[in-house]
Amino acid sequence: MATWLLFLVIKKRFFLKMNTRDDIYMRMALEEAHEAFLNDEVPVGAVVVCGDRVIARAHNLTRTLHDITAHAEMQAITAASDFLGAQYLKDCTLYVTLEPCLMCAGAMAWAQIHTLVYAVRDTKRGYSLISHYPILHPRTQIRHGIFADEASRLLVSFFEKKR
Amino acid sequence: MATWLLFLVIKKRFFLKMNTRDDIYMRMALEEAHEAFLNDEVPVGAVVVCGDRVIARAHNLTRTLHDITAHAEMQAITAASDFLGAQYLKDCTLYVTLEPCLMCAGAMAWAQIHTLVYAVRDTKRGYSLISHYPILHPRTQIRHGIFADEASRLLVSFFEKKR
Numbered sequence: 001m002a003t004w005l006l007f008l009v010i011k012k013r014f015f016l017k018m019n020t021r022d023d024i025y026m027r028m029a030l031e032e033a034h035e036a037f038l039n040d041e042v043p044v045g046a047v048v049v050c051g052d053r054v055i056a057r058a059h060n061l062t063r064t065l066h067d068i069t070a071h072a073e074m075q076a077i078t079a080a081s082d083f084l085g086a087q088y089l090k091d092c093t094l095y096v097t098l099e100p101c102l103m104c105a106g107a108m109a110w111a112q113i114h115t116l117v118y119a120v121r122d123t124k125r126g127y128s129l130i131s132h133y134p135i136l137h138p139r140t141q142i143r144h145g146i147f148a149d150e151a152s153r154l155l156v157s158f159f160e161k162k163r
Numbered sequence: 164m165a166t167w168l169l170f171l172v173i174k175k176r177f178f179l180k181m182n183t184r185d186d187i188y189m190r191m192a193l194e195e196a197h198e199a200f201l202n203d204e205v206p207v208g209a210v211v212v213c214g215d216r217v218i219a220r221a222h223n224l225t226r227t228l229h230d231i232t233a234h235a236e237m238q239a240i241t242a243a244s245d246f247l248g249a250q251y252l253k254d255c256t257l258y259v260t261l262e263p264c265l266m267c268a269g270a271m272a273w274a275q276i277h278t279l280v281y282a283v284r285d286t287k288r289g290y291s292l293i294s295h296y297p298i299l300h301p302r303t304q305i306r307h308g309i310f311a312d313e314a315s316r317l318l319v320s321f322f323e324k325k326r
Contacts, residue, residue, distance in 0.1 A: 067241050068250040068273040078230050087231040102298065103269025110231040110266060130296050135265065 022095070022117055025049050026146045029095045029119070032059040032072065033154055039064060043154045046072035046096040048080035048089065055092070056080040072096060073104035077111050088112050097151035099126035099144065105135045115141040119151035185258075185280055188212050189309045192258045192282070195222040195235065196317055202227060206317045209235035209259040211243035211252065218255070219243040235259060236267035240274050251275050260314040262289035262307065268298045278304040282314035 025047050032045025036059035048056040056079035061070040073096050080089055093115040100108065100118065105127035108116060116136065121128070121144065127135045136142070188210050195208025199222035211219040219242035224233040236259050243252055256278040263271065263281065268290035271279060279299065284291070284307065290298045299305070 062250055065245075066248050066250055067244045069237060069240055069244075069270045074232055077232055081230045081232075082228075085229050087225055087229055101269060101273075103266050103273060106264060106266030106269055107232045110264075130293060133293050 021049075022143065022146045025054070025093070025095045026097070026117065026119060028054065028057060029072075029097050030147055030150055030154070032057055033097045033151065036060045036072070037154055037158055043158050044072045044096065044098045046076035046094060048076050048092050048094050050080070050084070050089075050092045055083045069103065071101070071104050073100050074107055077107050077113075081111070090114055093117060097147070098122050098155065099128065101125045102127050102130070102135065108140065109135060109137045112137045113140050115143070117143045117146060119144070119146055120148040120155070184212075185306065185309045188217070188256070188258045189260070189280065189282060191217065191220060192235075192260050193310055193313055193317070195220055196260045196314065199223045199235070200317055200321055206321050207235045207259065207261045209239035209257060211239050211255050211257050213243070213247070213252070213255045218246045232266065234264070234267050236263050237270055240270050240276075244274070253277055256280060260310070261285050261318065262291065264288045265290050265293070265298065271303065272298060272300045275300045276303050278306070280306045280309060282307070282309055283311040283318070 029045040029047045032047065033043040036045060037043035041060045041063055045059045047054055056076045058072050058075035058079060060072045061075065062068050073094065076094060077089065080092060081087060089111045091114055094108065094113050095117045097119045099120065099122040101122065192208040192210045195210065196206040199208060200206035204223045204226055206223070208222045210217055219239045221235050221238035221242060223235045224238065225231050236257065239257060240252065243255060244250060252274045254277055257271065257276050258280045260282045262283065262285040264285065
């Protein structure tokens with residue numbers, strides 16, 4: 001009984017810790033998305049964390065750079081790789097406010113990202129629309145739904161403004 | 164009968180013209196792949212053509228830049244977009260020596276590339292492994308098989324050298 005209680009306490013602490021970390025870093029990704037919004041870019045933000053260190057922050061810059069590949073995730077992966085001087089991000093977690101598209105998920109597969117955390121699902125262009133093919137690396141862990149409402153509200157505001 | 168003959172002549176000339184163009188630009192893409200080979204990079208090259216103008220040439224730079232997203236196609240798309248000052252490449256043809264992966268095909272879908280021409284199929288990471296989902300833009304035309312042997316030989320030589 002005591003062992004069982006101890007297990008429950010550890011499990012709760014572990015999840016609390018994970019949630020707190022996810023909250024902190026997804027909040028940063030949302031700040032990046034806000035920055036994109038202010039610059040008239042589709043408001044998506046991303047953060048790469050390695051251990052307890054934020055090694056890259058980025059937001060969507062497709063209009064600013066006239067480059068459709070300049071999604072937040074692509075730039076975050078490039079910046080993180082540059083920081084580490086390594087092609088693979090096997091010990092890193094990528095936080096992003098919108099579910100990655102196929103291009104970005106493909107990049108994450110190549111980078112062998114350890115964990116992907118995204119806020120809101122992209123029901124039109126999200127990589128999970130392809131359900132029976134392993135788009136991400138088989139070892140990549142996935143969590144989603146953190147700050148989904150906030151991320152979604154920002155996107156809805158942006159596209160309403162554009163109409 | 165005369166109309167039918169005229170049709171056949173025009174059809175033959177059209178295809179001859181297409182083949183000649185494809186040969187010229189795929190040869191350039193192969194030159195880029197050779198350049199990658201000499202720099203100890205996976206030998207893949209890409210060229211973007213708009214009208215009769217080559218607006219971007221690139222080769223794989225993943226090792227040199229420590230960036231797993233630095234595939235030939237990604238750089239060619241970014242360079243072409245920069246040249247045109249536009250996010251979309253609706254009138255452009257992209258030539259590449261190896262079938263694009265999911266990341267690169269996803270980028271081409273966003274860029275709405277008019278035509279994709281690739282040399283050799285990638286049976287392990289090629290986008291066409293996903294057959295029942297439209298990875299590329301629905302309007303994108305596809306041709307392949309031009310200089311497939313040359314492109315393949317270069318890749319085989321590279322990986323044999325690495326063993």
